[in-house]
Amino acid sequence: MTHTSAELRRALVDKIATVNPALAPQWRDAVAAVDRALFIPPALYRPSGTLWEPVSRAAVGEEEWLRMVHSDRTWVTQVEGTDASDATGFLSGSPTSSATLPSLVARTLHVANPRQGARVLEIGTGTGYSTAVLAHWVGAENVVSVEYDPGCAAAAAGNLKNAGYSPTLVVGDGLQGHKERADYDSIVATCSVRSIPPSWLFQLADGGSITVTISGWMLAAGMIRLVLDDNGAVTGRFMGDEVTYMLARPHERPPHPTFYRRDGRTRPTRVDPGLTQQWTGRFVAQLAAPSAELLATGDGLILWDVATGSQAWTEASNSGWRVHQHGPQSLWDQVEDALEAWQQHGAPDMAGFGMTATFEDQLVWLGHPGGPSWRLPA
Secondary structure, rough: OOOOOHHHHHHHHHHHHHHHOEEEEEEEEHHHOOHHHHHOOEEEEEEOOEEEEEEHHHHHOOHHHHHHHHOOOOEEEEEEOOHHHHOOOEEOOOOEEOOOOOHHHHHHHHOOOOOOOOEEEEEEEOHHHHHHHHHHHHHHHHHEEOOOOHHHHHHHHHHHHOOOOOOOEEEOHHHHOHHHHHHHEEEEEEEEOOOOOOOHHEEEEEEEEEEEEEOOOOOOOOEEEEEEEOOOEEEEEEEOOOOOOOOOOHHHOOOOOOOOOOOOOEOOOOHHHHHHHHHHHHHHHHHOOOOEEEEEEEEEEEEEOOOOEEEEEEEEEEEEEEEEEEEEEEEOHHHHHHHHHHHHHHOOOHHHHEEOOOOOOOOEEOOOOOEEEEEEOO
16 A cells, blocks of 8 residues: 555654653654655665665665655665765765654654744754754754765755755854854754763853763763753753764764784673673763773673773683773773662663763763762863
8 A cells, every 4th residue: 555755754653652652742743744755865775784785766666765764763874974875885884874763853852842932053964854853843043953064964955945944054063063143042962972062061042951962982872951050060861761873973983903802900800791781881881981992792891992002801701700901091990890889879771870061071970960970081
């Protein structure tokens, strides 16, 4: 049976509402109103083992294409800077742009909770879909959206025009915000950051908010809405969702040479390294070692600090787990101390954490602002 785009959007809204029944009505209406098909390029990538396969609209046919684009799924549109429409075959590498799944767009805007008529700065235009959903509620004249990639920005501008929306679009580094239209009642990021850029704090209106996903080089993340207080600090608690966006390109992990294990200092571990495979456990590990990457292996884990070259790796033994640490930082000591503090507080999910950021310092805390805390990288 053939379905129209409008019918598929209504079915998508019903699905999103089932998963997130608390979603505010204005975001359900916006998802139903904005035709996602207008924001999807003529070719996408889909995973094929460890590679990315380009798939075109012409190849799959119109009915299948509409079903794909109106599914609640993130579609990768660019891999290592190559658009799917320009790919001549399978590619390897990391996604560098995508069409975010509609439920995450709606959830993010629900958390941000801008009022109608609020002045909103969006960080990361992408395909323009989230910009249109936002503009449908607050008004396009109140939206400023910044996109880092000039090609993506140009495509988004065309998509938004075709959909009937005319927000202010800026090509540049969203981490610098857009001071020409400040102050903003709300800043909403559709990319993750390692810490809050100071420019965002400067460009907030009194009582304004920042909604963003805090992530890092272990790719652990938590969404949070931070509200500006009278003292110039923004504070909030993380949501319990296990959601994430791609890291902002200036915050991405730097390239590094091939990893080689070194024995170094060896001792039994006090906690199970498997805790880092839990969503919140990995987030805690990332807080404790913010410049390290974490790799899971078949028989343990590897921590590798990008800044110092320090490393730690675990292995199973007859009496439990052992860790080998090498370099100026004892990475596992840092991670283990943080995991123990988390367990001592009942090992809560992401909602058990909060954050306070000022121009001088940014801390993620456990339980309450006076509880165990970790400093985010500058």
